[in-house]
Amino acid sequence: xxxxxxxxxxxxxxxxxxxxxAAKTPYPPKASGSGTETTGGSGLGAGVxxxxxxxxxxxxGEHYVLYLTPKPVTCAKAVFTKPxxxxxxxxxxxxxxxxxxxxxxxxxxxxxxxFFVGPTHYYAVQPKVKLVLTRVDPRKNGVWHGRVTxxxxxFEGKSFSFAGTFAARWCGKx
Numbered sequence: 001x002x003x004x005x006x007x008x009x010x011x012x013x014x015x016x017x018x019x020x021x022a023a024k025t026p027y028p029p030k031a032s033g034s035g036t037e038t039t040g041g042s043g044l045g046a047g048v049x050x051x052x053x054x055x056x057x058x059x060x061g062e063h064y065v066l067y068l069t070p071k072p073v074t075c076a077k078a079v080f081t082k083p084x085x086x087x088x089x090x091x092x093x094x095x096x097x098x099x100x101x102x103x104x105x106x107x108x109x110x111x112x113x114x115f116f117v118g119p120t121h122y123y124a125v126q127p128k129v130k131l132v133l134t135r136v137d138p139r140k141n142g143v144w145h146g147r148v149t150x151x152x153x154x155f156e157g158k159s160f161s162f163a164g165t166f167a168a169r170w171c172g173k174x
Contacts, residue, residue, distance in 0.1 A: 023093030023108060024062045027173075028138050032098040035134025035145030039068070041164015043150065045115030046123055048084045055168035057144040064090040066144070066168050075171030083116040086162065088131060088148050102131040113150050115160055125150050125160050142170040 043050040052068035056078050059065070066088040067078050090102055092109035103109040104126070111131045116122040128151050135145040150162040 025059075025064060025090060025092055026095050027059050029064070029096050029136050031137055031139070031142075032096075033133065033135035033145070037134060037145045037147060037165035037167055039164075039166045039168070041068075041148075041162065041166075043086070043115075043160075043162025043164070045084070045086075045160045045162070046117050046158040048115070048117045050084050050086055050115065050162060052086065052164060052166070055166040056171050057168040058171045058174040060174050064096065065174070066090075066148075066166060068148075068164065068166060068168075075169075075174070078171065078174060081116070083118055085116050087114045087116070088112070088129075089114070090131065096133060096136055098133045098136055100132065102133065104129055104131075111148075113148065113162065115162075123155070123158070123160060125153055128153070138170060138172075140170075140172070144168045144170055 039052055039055045051070060054069045054072045056067045056075060058078060067081060069081050069085040073081050089112045092103055102111050104111045110126055111129045112124055112126045113129050114122045114124050130149040133146040137143055145167050147165045152159060152161040
């Protein structure tokens with residue numbers, strides 16, 4: 001039986017899910033790929049609609065984090081984004097994978113999507129999340145391209161799903 005991890009967490013606990021279990025993801029990333037996706041897509045998380053039109057890529061000192069937001073946000077204020085928005089965290093001790101799905105195999109290498117539904121509340125989904133980076137450009141203001149899918153997942157009577165693409169401006173270390 002496959003278990004699904006969906007956690008409801010207050011914002012004060014942000015970072016506890018991804019920070020302690022896995023090795024630090026190598027930094028800086030290497031340039032790779034030729035993807036051209038734009039930012040778009042849609043999803044639902046705990047009754048809240050998600051339709052990002054803007055994206056940023058950051059490094060928090062341990063992991064890469066993509067912010068998928070409905071409105072533009074600056075690199076300096078990404079962590080203060082107003083909900084609803086999604087973050088996609090890439091956790092693992094190996095270099096980024098470009099052109100095929102990012103490893104999502106357990107506690108040492110995984111992708112976590114956080115559905116921020118309120119100013120102090122989010123839901124984290126890990127198993128079966130699929131992230132494909134199609135381009136990584138680590139130059140200042142470079143753009144990362146790819147796609148992310150969260151298959152329909154149920155938790156405590158709530159549903160979570162998302163399918164979209166992104167063209168995320170690279171911010172570097174957050």
